[in-house]
Amino acid sequence: MSSNSDRNWSTLDKDLGRVTNMEYATQMVARPMVGISIALTFIIVAALAAALLIGDGSGNIIIFAAAGLGAYMAVNIGANDVANNMGPAVGARALTMGSAIIIAAIGETSGALLAGGDVVSTISKGIIDPAGLADTQVFIWAMMAALISSALWVNLATWVGAPVSTTHSVVGGVMGAGIAAAGFAAVNWPTMGKIAASWVISPVLGGLIAAAFLAFIKARIVYQDDKITAARRWVPVLIGIMIGAFSAYLAVKGLKKIITIELQDALLIGLGMGVASWALARPMVRRQSEGMENRNKSLKALFTLPLIISAGLLSFAHGANDVANAVGPLAAIVHADSVGEFAGKVSLPVWVMVIGAFGISFGLILFGPKLIRMVGSQITKLNPMRAYCVALSAAITVIVASWLGLPVSSTHIAVGGVFGVGFYREWESERRRRAKSGKSKAQIAPEERRRRKLVRRSHFLTIIAAWVITVPAAATMSGLVFLALNAVFE
Incomplete structure (x- = not known):
């Protein structure tokens, strides 16, 4: 009797286990749909609110569509671009995924609303000449096409797990629509040449600076006999460099709405903040550091708080600087539809900034973890010291690029910093292995040599390929979308 009872209970346990597994599988399948549903709801609400607030008569449809597309672009920026700021901190385990998303959402939203530029270049840094466009309607369709193509491209890149530059996506979208509308002569090719050069300059410069700081930390702190004493001497110096660099970075890139600061003044501000x-x-x-053991684990603890602060500062500056990628074309469409003419620069209405700010935060919360994991842990292994070098490199590279007058991508800089740390x-x-063993590289079997690689080559090649084709892919898509819009509504 007892044997039958045991068998019955065993069968019941198996059945309950199958039900539990089915419920878990259903949750896993349904979870992505919840994120998509919330994002779609936000896009529709943003579009309806804009149409009710601004649209009148025939303009309702245009405002509705433009606001929805701007919200869609903002969601994609949050899903893709913000990973570059939070990925290293999460990969180094200085922040959990949840805390990173909270800090990034607050930083991005406050940066966009408090310090986002109140005037943006509607045609993305002079890529096309507005005079080359026939009339206001053509300009509106060109901006619509740029929004659609750039958002779709960033969405596709996020889906395949490739961090790409949303700035370059918008540039490609504007360029493609401009070519379709007015021919190749409408494009400012010298400016496009500088942007193309930034594909190489941004990641290489970011990687070199990150590697240089990691080399410095290893030489001056990690490889010293008394690590704690060395850390007491140099960690405050590195913190001063970080605060100084971010102060200058925010002064140059993040405070345009509050006050315009020249580069030399920003550097002086950075110097003063760094010393303090x-x-x-x-x-x-x-x-x-009192009572800490003389080992590397103690050093990692000393870098954790500065890394968290740097991640928050990066998010604030990113929200202030890059929100225009989502709402710049939207502001251009609203201005052109309401005034009846287009302009190279327009003011950003508050409601447009709100769409950009909250869209970025929604995209980060709903879809950001995938790219955060990619940047933080799947390219190379990071700890607080390595991740700190990446964050510091991002701020310093932007300052150097501004001084040289070069357009750079924050995405390329941050990911280039991760690659730089890994390759170093x-x-x-x-x-060190060769110095210790005295053996040549040729004596190692090819399989063992591949095993020792600290940077995943598959991710490296995927990301580089995505960077290279971003502008031409977005431009091609935008040109086709513009031709379709023009044909349908002509």
């Missing part, structure tokens, strides 16, 4: 931060950090680091570790690991 160094002075404040010295006693703090000394207190934090590969080079250093090989150098």
Whole structure:
């Protein structure tokens, strides 16, 4: 009797287990649909609110469509671009995914609403000449096509797991629509040449600076016999450099709405903030390091808080600077539809900024974890010291690029910094191995050599390919969309 009872209970447990597995599988299938549903609801609400608030008569449809597309673009920026700021901190385990998303959402939203530029270039940094467009309606269709194509391209890149430049996506979209509307002569090719050069300059410069800081940390702190004493000397210096760099970065890129600051003044602000931060950090680091063991794990703890602060500052600056990628063309469409003419620069209405800010936050919360994991842990292994070098590189590279007058991509800089850290570790690991063993590289079997690679080559090639084709792909899509819109509504 007992045997039959045991068998019955065993059968019941198996059946309950199958039901549990089915419920879990159903949840896993339904979870992506919840995110898509919430994003779609936000896009529709943004479009309806804009149409009711601004549209009148025949303009309702245009405002409705433009606001929806702007919201869609903002969601995609949040899903893709913000990973570059939070990925290293999450990969280094300085932040959990949940806390990173909360910090990034607050930083992005506050940056967009408090310091987002109140005037944006509607044609994305002079890529096309507005005079080359026939009339206001053609200009509106060109901006619509740019929004549709750039948003679709960023969406596709997020789906395949490739962090791409949303700035370059918008540039490609505007260029393609301009060519379709007015021919190749409408494009400012010298400006496009500078943007193409930034494909190489941004990641290389970001990677070199990140690698240089990692080399410095290893030489001055990690490889010292007394690591704690070395950390007490140099960590405050690195914190001062970080605060100084971010102060200058925010002054140049993030405070346009509040005040216009020239580069030399921004550098002076950065210098002053850096010295003050160094002075404040010295006693703090000394207190934090008391009683710590003389090992690398202790050093990682000293870099955790500065890394979290740098991630938050990057998010604020990104929200202030890149929200225009989502709402610039939308502002241009609203201006052209309401005034009846188009302009190279227009003011950003508050409701347009709200769509951009909240769209970025929705995209980050709903779809951001995929790219955050990619940047933070799937390219190379990061710890707080390596991730700190990436964040510091992002701020310094933007300052250097501004000084040189070069257009750069924050995405390319951050991901280039991750690659730079990984490739430096590969080079250093090989150098130390050869110095220790005295063996040549040729004596290692090819399989063992591949196993020792610290940067995943498959991700490296995928990301580089996505970067290279971003502008031409977005331009081609935009040209086709413009021709379709023009044919349908002509």
